[in-house]
Amino acid sequence: MVGIVIVSHSxxxxxxxxxxxxxxxxxxxxxxxxxxxxDRAIGTDAFxxxxxxxxxxxxxxxxxxxxxxxxxxxxxxxxxxxxxxxIKVRIADAPVLEGAISAAVASTxxxxxxxxxEAAEEARTASKLS
Amino acid sequence: MASKIxxxxxxxxxxxxxxxxxxxxxxxxxxxxxxxxxxxRGFTEVLGVLDKDSEDIGALLKKTGMTLLSKVxxxxxxxxxxxxxxxxxxxxxxxxxxxxxxxxxxxxxIAGIQKRGKAVKGEKTMLDAIMPAYxxxxxxxxxxxxxxxxxxxxxxxxxxxxxFTKTIIATKGRASYLGERSxxxxxxxxTSATITMEAIRDFVKG
Numbered sequence: 001m002v003g004i005v006i007v008s009h010s011x012x013x014x015x016x017x018x019x020x021x022x023x024x025x026x027x028x029x030x031x032x033x034x035x036x037x038x039d040r041a042i043g044t045d046a047f048x049x050x051x052x053x054x055x056x057x058x059x060x061x062x063x064x065x066x067x068x069x070x071x072x073x074x075x076x077x078x079x080x081x082x083x084x085x086x087i088k089v090r091i092a093d094a095p096v097l098e099g100a101i102s103a104a105v106a107s108t109x110x111x112x113x114x115x116x117x118e119a120a121e122e123a124r125t126a127s128k129l130s
Numbered sequence: 131m132a133s134k135i136x137x138x139x140x141x142x143x144x145x146x147x148x149x150x151x152x153x154x155x156x157x158x159x160x161x162x163x164x165x166x167x168x169x170x171r172g173f174t175e176v177l178g179v180l181d182k183d184s185e186d187i188g189a190l191l192k193k194t195g196m197t198l199l200s201k202v203x204x205x206x207x208x209x210x211x212x213x214x215x216x217x218x219x220x221x222x223x224x225x226x227x228x229x230x231x232x233x234x235x236x237x238x239x240i241a242g243i244q245k246r247g248k249a250v251k252g253e254k255t256m257l258d259a260i261m262p263a264y265x266x267x268x269x270x271x272x273x274x275x276x277x278x279x280x281x282x283x284x285x286x287x288x289x290x291x292x293x294f295t296k297t298i299i300a301t302k303g304r305a306s307y308l309g310e311r312s313x314x315x316x317x318x319x320x321t322s323a324t325i326t327m328e329a330i331r332d333f334v335k336g
Contacts (some may be wrong), residue, residue: 009203043168043203046211069303070205072247077199077208 001040002107003030003056007049007066007075011036017065017097019061021104028108031100032056044070049078053089061088061113063119065100088113092120099123132182135190139180142329143173149325151209156318160305164204165318172202172210185225192218206319208246209256216242227281229271236264247302254312256301256319259291263327281331288324295320 006021008014014035023032034052037043049064056062066075072091079089088112092099099120106119132140146153155168155270176197179241184190191214199211216238221227227235240260266287270280295317303319305312 037203038200041203042164045200045203046208047200051325070203070208073205073208076246077211101284 001028001030001058002060002103002111002113003032003053003058003062004028004100004103004107004116005049005052005056005062005064005075006031006033006035006046007052007064007071008033008035008096009042009044009067009071011040013067013096017100020097021100024101025104025108026064028104030056030058030107031104044074046074046077046081049075050081053078053082053087057087061090063103063107063113063116063120064089064091065094065096065103066091066107067096071096090114090117092117094120094124099124133185133190135185135187136180136182138330138333139190139194140177141158141333142326143177145172145325145329146173146322149322152326153318153322156321158314160300160308160312160315161318162204162304165206165322168202168204169206169210169322172198172207175201183234187224187227188218188220188222190218191215191221194218196230197296205247206322209243212242212246213239229277232277232280233268233271236260236267240264249302251303252298254295254298254305254317254320256317257303258295258298258317259288259320259323259327262291263288263324278335281327283332285324285328285331288320288327292316292320292324 006014006017014033018033032052032055034049037045053062066072066074075091102123103116103120106116143327150166154163157163157165176194179197180190195211195214198238199207199240217235220234220238251257263284264275267280270283299310300306300312
C-alpha cells in the first residue's frame with residue numbers, strides 16, 4: 001500500500017487533515033502527519049518529514065502532500081537526504097487537504113504510487129460548485 | 131580558544147539574533163511575521179551545537195546548515211540550510227580560505243538557493259542581495275582589489291540590492307499573496323542575507 005505523508009506548517013492542520021483522511025481510509029495505517037516543528041511551533045522540519053516518509057513506506061512508495069512555500073522546500077530536502085535509500089517518493093502538486101483525501105482513498109483501494117499522485121492532483125482542478 | 135571559523139559563524143549568528151525584532155517587523159509588513167524569530171531560533175541552536183575549537187571550515191558550515199534546516203521552520207530554513215551546506219561542501223577539509231574560495235562559495239550558495247527556491251533575480255528575494263554582491267565581489271577580486279575592498283564592494287552591492295527590493299513586486303514566497311501591495315517594503319530575506327555578508331566583512335576586517 002502506498003504511504004502518504006501530510007506536511008503542513010501547522011501541527012494541528014496536519015493532524016486535522018489526517019483525521020479527515022482516516023474517515024475515508026480507516027484501515028490504512030500508512031498515512032503519517034508531519035506538521036509543525038519538533039516543539040509543535042509553526043514551521044516545517046525536513047528531518048521530521050524524512051522520518052515520516054520512512055515510517056509511511058511499505059515498499060510501494062510514498063506520496064507527499066504539502067502546504068505553502070517551505071512545506072514543499074522541506075519535503076524536497078527530506079527526499080534528497082533519503083537519496084541512496086530505495087524508497088520511491090513523489091510530491092503531489094495538489095492542495096494539501098483535498099489532495100490528501102483523494103490520495104488516501106486511492107491508496108486504500110490499492111492504487112500504485114503514480115495513480116495515487118494522479119488522484120491527488122485531480123483535486124487541484126475539481127470544481128466545488130458544480 | 132574558539133577557532134576562527136567558529137568566531138565568524140558566531141558573529142553572523144549574533145548579528146541575526148540582534149536583528150530579530152527588525153527582521154520580524156519587515157516580515158510582518160509583507161509576510162508571516164516570523165523571519166527574525168525563526169532565524170534567531172536557528173542561530174541560537176547553531177551557537178549551542180557547534181564545536182568551538184574545530185578548525186574544519188567545511189564541517190562547521192555543514193553542521194550550521196543542518197541545524198538551520200531543522201530549527202528555523204520557515205522558508206529560510208531550507209534556503210539558508212542549503213546555502214550553508216553548499217558552502218560547507220566547497221570548504222570540505224579546509225582550515226583557511228582565499229579570495230578565490232570566496233567566489234566558489236558564492237557560486238555554490240547561489241546555485242543551491244536557486245535550485246531550492248526556484249527563484250531568479252528580480253523576484254524580491256534574498257537573491258536580489260546575494261547576486262549583485264557576488265558580482266561586485268568577483269569584479270573587485272578580478273581587478274586585483276584587496277579582500278577587504280572586495281568585501282566592502284560586496285556589502286555595498288547587497289545594500290543596494292535590498293533597496294531595490296523595495297521597488298519591485300514579490301512573486302515568490304508568502305509576500306507574493308500581496309501582489310502590488312508588496313511594493314515599498316524591503317525583502318526580509320534580502321535583509322538577513324545582507325546582515326550575514328556585513329558580519330563576514332566585519333569579521334575579516336577585524
